[in-house]
Amino acid sequence: MDGLGKRFEATVALDDVTFDVRPAELFGLIGPDGAGKTTLFRILATLLLPDRGSATVLGLDVVRDLWAIRARVGYMPGRFSLYPDLSVEENLRFFASVFGTSLEEGYRIIAPIYRQIERFKNRRAGALSGGMKQKLALSCALVHRPDLLFLDEPTTGVDAVSRRELWDLLGELKASGLPILVATPYMDEAARCDRVALMQRGRVLAIDAPAAVGARFPRPLFAVRARDRYALIQALHAYPYTASAFPFGDELHYSDTRRDLAPVAIAGELRAYLQSKGFADAEVTPIRPGIEDAFMALMGTPQEAAG
Amino acid sequence: MTAVIDVHELTRRFGRFTAVDAISFDVKAGEVFGFLGANGAGKTTAIRMLIGLLTPTSGRASVAGFDVLTRAEDVRRRIGYMSQRFSLYQDLTVRENITLYGGIYGLSDAEIRGRGEALIEELELGHASLERVAALPLGWKQKLAFAVALLHRPAVVFLDEPTSGVDPITRRQFWEMIYAAAARGTTVFVTTHYLDEAEYCDRVSIMVDGRIGALGTPDELKRKYGDATLEEVFVRLARPAA
The missing domain is CATH 3.30.70 (Alpha-Beta Plaits)
Incomplete structure (x- = not known):
């Protein structure tokens, strides 16, 4: 990202945001509601055009190469955005088919997460508990075996036990070589990242390894x-x-x-x-x-x- | 001190599923009581019964001296309620929200004016009083919603995840408002997923699968389980419901 900016009428959502995420890095965007985290994800996932600045994802330009980017990233938005009337398994098969693959082909990568909810595979997604919805959403974001994962506040509104489980899973995914950009308002979760960007009202306040941030x-x-x-x-x-x-x-x-x-x-x-x-x-x-x-x-x- | 919330064997079933399973506890006047639990443990169901929105299957509860089943109207007049999801009318201004809620709570025009001015001054919202609530930062909204929930000087205020997503400084200012309300005698019943905030409570309960799995002061619970923080106690006890 280089000098990314985005306004919504009078509101500056992103103001001159510049940083990079390295291969196989678990990178945290840490900041409260209104920090600009979601706007940043939407630009990186090619769902929103920046007003200024530029960004590349996997070496591809977010404006010019949007279709190539979409095929290769997994994006889990902050709001539950699966089909509530489809079953757990139907949601997974649907997301796999959109990307021209199948649940069977993607099974190996989602298995550590999906196995935890597989016994509910015939349940309507809308009837799952909060923690299980998060696991299904993460499975859907991974089923096409992306080269990069975007997670927008996967732990907001989630209890402390489920939060720990989710971060354990992210650690495993990172260990498999998948780079992950994850946003959270919980400062304590920053410690689980390789590096973090602290964000507030559209600006990056600091970028550093978690242990080094305190020294500031x-x-x-x-x-x-x-x-x-x-x-x-x-x-x-x-x-x-x-x-x-x-x-x-x-x-x-x-x-x-x-x-x-x-x-x-x-x-x-x-x-x-x-x-x-x-x-x-x-x-x-x-x-x-x-x-x-x-x-x-x-x-x-x-x-x-x-x- | 007398019990402002008194809960005895309170139970709620939905079909064959028991969401709240014979819980008993009491909360004293002026206490800050943290009501913790994993997602799906039954907290919301319990709160909905305590504020008179949901009928218990069995057991009883009284809030501010009135039975929640037989005197729900009297209960509702003596409590305040705010949550992350429902608090203020987004399309009304700060001042209009105060006037509206003051009216709903049965305050006189003079009371609404007086308390509304004091509230706006206390929150330093003077410059924003004519702005639509939707345009305010989340932290302001939540502080305003809390102040509005206190407008009619309720005996008890129920706060359901009031600080979710709020920045760390405003989160702490919010807790100073909680302390100030408690110091004035208002009982505060609060849920949160931030377990550092649970440490700020006088006492906490941890719900596990519809039951009260633990109840005590933060120090008592940490000592009992030999943990350094309430987060560790919570993770030890609160397995999320399947």
């Missing part, structure tokens, strides 16, 4: 714990050196505006401040920033401030 966090970071978390957040918001204070699981992540002070010294001062505010049990520990910390720092202003 610009300030000292601390985990803070105390029993009354809501009061603790309010106390941190009132502290003069607070750069950010956000709940993270069962603790708060706090970053400090003082770059010239050693983390240990900051932790000591903050602990003393919290104790003076009545948090006798306050614990303050320096920590290494993760992807979500970095994403939030790179977002700069949240959606609210953008107006």
Whole structure:
């Protein structure tokens, strides 16, 4: 992708997006609703024309070579887009036939996923549970043995158990040599990718290996714990050196505006401040920033401030 | 503290399938209660019974002091509800949505004006109050929908996956709104697939195949199963229904 841009009336959906996905890479597009992930997929899958910039997929141009691209990529859109009145097996046979192949020819590649739902092969697709629909949709995107896989938010609205199963499957597909571009709003899933692009409001904020993204966090970071978390957040918001204070699981992540002070010294001062505010049990520990910390720092202003 | 939600052996069958299987629990006033479970475990069916939209097959439940079966109208007047899928009217403006819901909840014109202004100011939505809701970013919509669900000062507010797809900063601002509502005494009953958010709850339950598989404070559950995070507890317990 080179300088891709797309507008919908006044909304800039994609703004100068440039990156590349390497052979056999599992590449994650990480960003919330409205980041531009779906627009990007639609351009790469040749369903939408870019306003500016260019992109190639498998060496083919997304505008000029659309038919050649369509035959060789598998695309699983974010919304369930199978035929609800066809059975599981009928959907698979249909998608295979569209690409001039058959379920039997594609069986080997879809087997690790399809076997999990095969006992329901005569059930209407519309009657499947959420997790099973995802597995069927992934099978349909793979049945023609594509050279590249696009997955738009395959885990949105899916419970934590099914999410893990799906990422295990993506790991297996990647190991077989299939490059995968996958979008997700879940920051924790970024760790399963080789590289990620963090996206927000049509722009790429950063591209890096997941472990390296955290290092982009610009300030000292601390985990803070105390029993009354809501009061603790309010106390941190009132502290003069607070750069950010956000709940993270069962603790708060706090970053400090003082770059010239050693983390240990900051932790000591903050602990003393919290104790003076009545948090006798306050614990303050320096920590290494993760992807979500970095994403939030790179977002700069949240959606609210953008107006 | 008294129970604002009191559920006893609540059951719902669809034909031969038991979606909710004799669940019992209670939620106290001002508590933030996380209602977790895999897709298909029965959460939505249970919530629909608690908000008076679905008749239980057996068992009983009371919400805000009223039986959900015999006093569904009284229950509905005392609860707020929002979900990712249904919250606000997309083609109405922010202000029109507030006026509409205020009217549905039976507020006077003066109350709607006063509370509506306070709400818009609190959410810093002044510049967008005449915009159609459809034009707002998802995070704003969800914060607005939550504030609207609180407009009539309900005893309990039910939030069904309120933060799905919302950016990480707005997700946390949303939770600060939840804490603030709970601090004012509103009971918050919330579902989520973000298990870091489950850690923010006072107590959580994990539904497994129609039953309550675990119930307790996040610390109690982590200690009981020897896991570092609720996500690990969840994955251990919540096998998705076939």
